[in-house]
Amino acid sequence: MNWSAQKVYSHVFESMNEARGSSCEGGKFELLENDYVLSLAGEPNLLKFGGNAQAITSMGFLHHTSFLYDWDDTNMSHLTVPEKRPDYRGDRGHGRFLVKMKEVWGKGCDELFYDALEERVGGAFDVEEKMGYDDVMQAVFEGTGGQKGWEDWCGGKPGSWGRLGARTRWVEDERRK
Numbered sequence: 001m002n003w004s005a006q007k008v009y010s011h012v013f014e015s016m017n018e019a020r021g022s023s024c025e026g027g028k029f030e031l032l033e034n035d036y037v038l039s040l041a042g043e044p045n046l047l048k049f050g051g052n053a054q055a056i057t058s059m060g061f062l063h064h065t066s067f068l069y070d071w072d073d074t075n076m077s078h079l080t081v082p083e084k085r086p087d088y089r090g091d092r093g094h095g096r097f098l099v100k101m102k103e104v105w106g107k108g109c110d111e112l113f114y115d116a117l118e119e120r121v122g123g124a125f126d127v128e129e130k131m132g133y134d135d136v137m138q139a140v141f142e143g144t145g146g147q148k149g150w151e152d153w154c155g156g157k158p159g160s161w162g163r164l165g166a167r168t169r170w171v172e173d174e175r176r177k
Contacts, residue, residue, distance in 0.1 A: 001052060004063055005031035008120055009050075015116040016105055027104055033086040036067070038099060046088055047099035069101045069110055 010029050017026035027038030036050030050067040076094045089097050
């Protein structure tokens with residue numbers, strides 16, 4: 001995780017901060033206790049905005065990261081503070097422990113993130129696309145039962161998933177032609 005934080009994500013979020021300039025309160029990115037956190041001006045505590053998992057075998061490794069772009073505050077209010085939690089969290093509830101990317105980098109930060117990530121990964125590795133985005137989305141649709149199934153799986157909010165939501169509608173529309 002140190003590797004992905006140092007070689008990929010620190011550069012991605014630095015690029016996002018630079019792109020937003022003075023219009024952004026962009027946070028300082030850190031890896032702490034297996035969480036991706038931000039240090040924000042005026043906020044005394046570190047705030048989690050991403051988590052990850054990884055599997056390492058003799059044949060290779062898989063690293064998966066989830067960043068918290070947005071969520072429904074009502075749903076979060078039902079979550080309790082878990083018994084096992086990182087030390088830096090303390091007893092803070094989810095509302096005081098997590099931060100939404102869109103609150104830090106503002107509207108359109110999902111596109112900004114995708115662009116910065118593509119640039120960083122493309123510049124650091126020899127990337128060969130095996131399956132195009134449209135093919136991936138079509139496979140997702142087939143696996144979830146079309147547009148309605150995808151929206152149900154995502155929480156029933158069409159269009160609330162940034163580029164992904166717009167692209168899924170486009171793929172579904174293309175399949176209807």
